[in-house]
Amino acid sequence: MKIQVSREIAGRTLTLTTGQIAKQASGAVILQYGETTVFVASQTGPARPGQDFFPLTCDYRERYAAAGKFPGGFLKRESRPSTREILTSRLTDRPIRPLFPEGYIDELQIQANVLSYDGENDPDVLSINAASASLCISPVPFNGPIGAVRVGLVDGEFILMPTIEQIKVSSLDLIVAGTKESILMIEGFGDQIPEDQMVDALMFGHRAVVELCDLQEELRSKAGVTPFKFVAPPVNPFLAIVREEAAEKIRASRQNIKKSERSSATAAVRDELMAKYFPAGKDVLEDGRSKAQLKEAFHSVDNQVCRELTLSGHRLDGRSFNDLRQIECMVDVIPRVHGSALFTRGETQSLATVVLGSVRDAQKVDSIIEESAESFYLHYNFPSYSVGEVRPIRGPGRREIGHGALAQRSVERVMPKKEDFPYTVRVISDITESNGSSSMASVCSATLSLMAAGVPITQPVAGISIGLVKEGDKYATLTDIIGDEDHFGDMDFKVAGSQKGITGIQLDLKNDGINEEIIRKTLDQARTARRELLRTMLTTIRRPRPELPESAPRIVSIKIDPEKIGMVIGPSGKMIRAIQEESGTQVDIVDDGTVTIAGPNKEACSMALARIEAMTEEIKVGRVYTGKVNSIKDFGAFVEIAPGKDGLLHISELSDGYVKSVTDVVKIGDMIEVKVIAVDDQNRVKLSRKALLAAKAPAPAEDVDDDDDEDAEE
Structure with missing residues (x-):
């Protein structure tokens, strides 16, 4: 049975429909906004044997047919996902993932397909709403619904769900997603937006999020679906044992400045416990308890110990909540490339290189939205050695594409205009060491390398990540989080910008959302850290170099x-x-x-x-040109004064004296100076050589009195 609900959002009707297609899916919804239509199906399945994580997969696809287009290139069928599709898949995943209960590990796949695109309403943010709606009517323990909107800023006014054309002139492109009570995900880029204005934009968007959540609840009610009751798995039998025997040892092992020493000490505590309960060769005890359960219990206690330490005022590496790690900056670290920089923040390090090219080096981008060419792009690489691991080298994954796009769009807002700097600019950020927030390190290294290359960016930008640990009403926000704090914490809030304001912002959460108070505190903390970062960076290179390197085109x-x-x-x-x-x-x-x-x-x-x-240029009377004699006639010569543009040099204008034959003065192929003396109604040009000769002739000698001559003789 077809079920449909509608509501007006930003002056356009948003409609949710279910029960019409894909009836065998766990949940299927068609969302239409204007004439842009997105279909999302959610499908659940049993967990795989031995699985100990939540395998959520979100996939978003755009079919060119949705915009009445054919795919470019030889193959006329879409293949691997584009960068835009990957980024939208990540946008859909990030606000949904935190809303499933701990212990839920069933297979869950969300597939979004753009059915139609009207040229005005971007389907990316719509897919988040449709995904949430499909989960609300599925037999899964989803603690939603969530809503998502885009916010623009044009002429100082916020715009809800701006059109494609409005976004092009907007100084802010912000996506905010959340529940009725709180914000879960932020992704935005702006022209150095002040922190207070950014918070206002978030709250403006969240008011519309509440409406979208109401609409999804209405759909669920009309469909007769009751929220799924999740039965939590039995308590791990080793949990109490690990707390009693290892909690204090874990607490001691975790308080070490160096990541490797901290990890080794904690691993030693775990191995000691494993050896005690599971001697070599034994994986299961007589009572059925397994080695996997002990590992899981140890991980849970380790996580809780780290959170307790933080809330009590003790960060793992000994810093206070507002402290940055040690910063080191270098430029010109690689020869021959057009610009390079090495940025190190604690145990996170980014090596950036810049290459300058022509318009032909621009990255061509084709999508259902439009065809375009990017004259600035940033590629992010995360090799396994950066975290002391070994794995095969493959193409860039979703994480690398996402981090690269975040850094690129954060720096893009300070790049010079094309008319002022007509170069294509490619930045490569290689993460050579990682322990927290390598994407923001890429923003810093990119800024340094661009200035070293002589790219006239309008402002230097830097980025920092703020973490959060929250238990009930008690919370702590942490500047410049390390990897472990990201792992056990509740938030990774990345903020990039200049001294003037924010250029890039991204929020990922593991809890059920944050409120305005935490957002304001986080942005204030990030601003302080960002300015401190910029002061350090500018001691290395103060401003963009005035000249490009010799090796640059x-x-x-x-x-x-x-x-x-x-x-x-x-x-x-x-x-x-x-x-x-x-x-x-x-x-x-x-x-x-x-x-x-x-x-x-x-x-x-x-x-x-x-x-x-x-x-x-227009041929103007009175201008002098150096031209080539192309042909000779009895009455004069035709001189090419510009490529494809001839003028007639009449025989009477060849010289200031009598000319019997044109060839007596000029021959074919001669380069001569001529002056334009006339351009007629038919754009025919008349030239003169005589006028230039007359101008160059020496002035006649003045008459001298006879008396003067006599005086001279005396």
Whole structure:
């Protein structure tokens, strides 16, 4: 039976429908907003034998047909997920995952498919709402619903669920998700947004989140679905034993500055306990208790001990709640690349490299939204050695793509405008050591390497992560969390920005949400830490270098009349190829008339630029050109004063004296200076050489009186 509910959100109708398609799925919902439609199916299944974690999988896919398009390239079928699809899958996963009870380990898969796209309403945030709605009507212990909205900022006013066109001019692109009571997930990027304004934007969005949660509850009620009752698994039989015998030893082992020593000491406590209850070769005791249960119990007690230590005022590495780890910054650490930097914060280290290229190096992006080209992109790599592990080298995973996108969009807001800096910029962040918040270390290393490369960023940016440990009403927020604090804590709140404000923000939670008080405290703490970071970074390099490195290509850009693009290209590309071959440059032209010239040095670019300027500028009376004699007639010569543009040099204008034959003065191929003396209604150009000769002729000698001559003789 088809069940449908609707509500007006930001002036457009949002509709949820179930019972119409995919009836064998655990839960299936169609969400329509405007004419953008997203279908989400949730499917649950039994846990696999020996499984000890919650295997939630979220997948989001966009079919080009949804926008009336075909996939680009040779294959006309979508294959691996795009970066946008991966990022949206992560957006869907992050606010949903914390709302399942501890101990629930059944298989759960959420699949989102964009059925239609209207060109106005982005389906990414809609998939989060549809996923939540599908879970609300599924036989799973989901403690939702949750809602998600996008918030924009145009002319100082917040906009709920802005359209694609509004986002293009918005100084903020913020997605906020949560329950009726609290916020669960934040992902946003802005033009150095002040902290207070960012909090206001979050609260503005959360008011609409409440409406979306109400709508999903209405759907669940109409569908006659009651919330699933989850029966918690039996208490681990080793839990009390581990607390009694190992809690104090764990507490002592965890208080060590170095990650490796801390981990080794805790592992020794665990191994001692394992050896006591499970001698070599034994995995199960006579009463049925297993080694796996002991490991699980040890992990639970270890986690609780770390939380108790933190709430009592003792961080694992000895810092206070507001302290940063030691910061070290270096630039120019790698030769030949156009810029490089090494940023180290405690035991987290990022090595960044910058390469500058031309417009042809831009990353082409095709999606159902639009086709575009990114002139700035940041790639993040997380090799296994950075955490002392061994694993095969594969392509970038979801985590690497997500962290790279976060760092890229956080730095992107301070990149120079294309017209001021017509380079394509690629930053690579290699995490060479990791112990907490490597994505924010990438923001710092990227900033340093860009300034070292001479990229004129408008402001330096830095990033920091704030953690949280919360038990009841008691909580502690932790500046610059380490890996263990991220693991046992409740929050990873990443904030990047300049001294002026926030450029990037991302919140991941493990609990059921945070309130406005915690958000404000976190952002204030992050601002203090960010400014301290920037002060340290700027002692290494104060501002972007005024000149690009010698190894970097030289690029200049001009704007021409779009109607003259064909003139520059020439028939079958003849003209533009000639310019490139003669100057040794690479010339690219886009439809709006922007011409970008890339070459090995400034001289080569200047040569090509002069040719194009001469070709496209208006021929003006009185200007002097150096032109080539292309043909000779009885009545004069035709001189090419600009590529593809000839003027007539009449025989009477060849010289200031009598000329019997044109060839007496010039020959084909000669380079001569001429002056434009007229341009008629049909754009025909008349030239003169005589006018220049007259201007260069020496002034006649003045008459001298005879008396003066006599005086001179005396």
